[in-house]
Amino acid sequence: MPFDPSRALADLRAIADLTGGRDTGGARRVCWTDEWVKARAYVQAELAATGAQIDRDEAGNVWAYLRGSGDGMVIVGSHVDSVPNGGWLDGVLGIAGALEVLRATSEAGTPPCTVAFVDFADEEGARFARSLFGSSAVSGFLVPEELADLRDRDGQRLEDVLRGYDVEISEVLKAGSRLDGAVAYLELHIEQGPVLESEGLAVGTVVGTVGVERLRAHFSGQAAHAGSTPIRQRRDTFLAAARTALELREIALRHDGVCTVGGATSTPGVVTAVPGRTEMLVDQRHIDADTLTAMKAEFVAAAERFAAEEGCTVELEQIWRIEPIPFDPGLIEIARSAVREVTGTDRTLPSGPLHDAAEVARTGVPTVMVFSSSTNGISHAKEEDTPIEHLELALQAYGLAADRVIHGAGTA
């Protein structure tokens, strides 16, 4: 039986019934919890039925292998874990698609190359605020010493919690050997944004993940009495931050990227005082590294100019950054063809969110992703949804692309 979207949809519904979905208050598959283990157990039982060999690597990622007649390995995968009260599709749509790739491949006999399935551990980082755990262990970009002492809300250490799941933080980089021989990685995911839906499209091909510059801007002025300080004698940090936030939108529009102010915290933060200090969280993203660099420079210049004009100063603290990660041109072409054949449309787009695919791509393994639309662009919430016909089309296109890659059409 060829790749069948309806079997993947049945898996999605079964996982939602087991561990939370749309109609049950949201997904409860937070990594390193019992419900995550329960969802994984369902997936592993289905994998076992395909005849695949299943095992776990040192980082807690689950792998399943259909050995091929020839060299090379094509990996399909995603993650089972969710944020608390998460959506019924984020992560598990890709798991259901990859599982169906293994089913269809197995049913067709011995594949020409090895087909590997992976369920990456802790993509979301919901418990310890460190996302892409399993995939960054595989890619080698994870630094175990930085993670061991992370604590969850209850004060439990990551190292101790992971030990309860037979993961030894000092050993996780050994999982990198799992990529040996890999010639391609394909991942299906919901867009988690409104682009496809707003254009009336069901499916798109992802050309890479955007680069991110994440900074905290610290504006310093002078706290002063709200009643007794004339407007022209104020050094108001909230207004400096407000002007910078509005300019960040202009920067994003000029460069066709995105800039986001997540919020601002002012001190003293009471209604009777001009804010003497304001901290503002800033996130900038673009698929092109040079453009992202320009966007950041324009932000820095704007923050300094508005601070000065308001009689304030600003210090910028880099919280995090990542380069844009382009996907593989050959795989992108295969995916676009598959999407075009299945849907009659051909939209490419960068991914704003990061994904396990980005970690794999960083290692040099050719990578591509396929996105389904997201209703209202909502994700990480129980309202997360996609029209069933869009899910079917996305699964079909993903299955077709995977089949072509497995059969060597362009894996070079």
Add this chain to the structure above:
Amino acid sequence: MPFDPSRALADLRAIADLTGGRDTGGARRVCWTDEWVKARAYVQAELAATGAQIDRDEAGNVWAYLRGSGDGMVIVGSHVDSVPNGGWLDGVLGIAGALEVLRATSEAGTPPCTVAFVDFADEEGARFARSLFGSSAVSGFLVPEELADLRDRDGQRLEDVLRGYDVEISEVLKAGSRLDGAVAYLELHIEQGPVLESEGLAVGTVVGTVGVERLRAHFSGQAAHAGSTPIRQRRDTFLAAARTALELREIALRHDGVCTVGGATSTPGVVTAVPGRTEMLVDQRHIDADTLTAMKAEFVAAAERFAAEEGCTVELEQIWRIEPIPFDPGLIEIARSAVREVTGTDRTLPSGPLHDAAEVARTGVPTVMVFSSSTNGISHAKEEDTPIEHLELALQAYGLAADRVIHGAGTA
């Protein structure tokens, strides 16, 4: 001996030595604490030395009376209590000035009318976040039932704490009888703002306290992923709030008033999400009631317009409001003459902060205040200061005005 600023300055230094001042980490005279009692005890000992009769009213205000030969009563006063780590002048400058009025009056023999000194309890509201406690008990605007259950940071109830200081919350309004026969109230205070200093002035006459409109604006939009949501598809509440904050400044400048955004709190408030909700604290002040009404209307219109332009909605919640409280024209003229004679300058200004004087004025007792300059406009901080020569001039002008009022020059 006539009114002598140097004796008042000696009192200020003594109180700072006892309970904290500029060089000792700030004032520690938070109301309903031992250090507040200690500062009051110093003042009462000095009052006793003038021969005044001292007692306390039902609200914990300390009164001292020099009985006069004729009818009527002129009240001089302020408050001893401070905010935590407060300044060495806020409140106690007026206490030292009023104390020196009693000294000078007593030394001159029996006054023509009764001269009353008052140290109002808990002007700052530092412990229970309810300012003007003692003076609003006297004015009758305090509502005991609203206060009894207020709790401090340690969870202690106001009613219980006050009982430890022999104040029964249900009885405090009886203190209102203390204003019987009052023909004038005069209070000296630091400006707590930068207006006098910026004009090179030492002293000014206060024409009233500004009216205040205090609101919380709740902007509602749509939380969305910072990476995957294109700028033009966002409903960003932080940007709606930012535009409103900037317009509030224009409103203030147009009307020669003040508008302050104390800060904003966004939800989810993380760098990876467009803020779906933002709450913003807004304070507007003006000395003219009609102008304040117009300023508020312009704020409401701006908030609604910017919310709509950003695809958001806004709800406005009134937190608190007070009408402008004008001081007495006759007393203002007396104070202006005294200031002019002592300093050679004549600046009138409204008070942005509220004061005990405003509560007294609300009862219809003719009231006026005199301000000294404030260095850098800073108050409620240990850095609070005023040049000694400005304090001397302010005390001198205040003493002169009080003497003229006591001697009937225009108390009608």
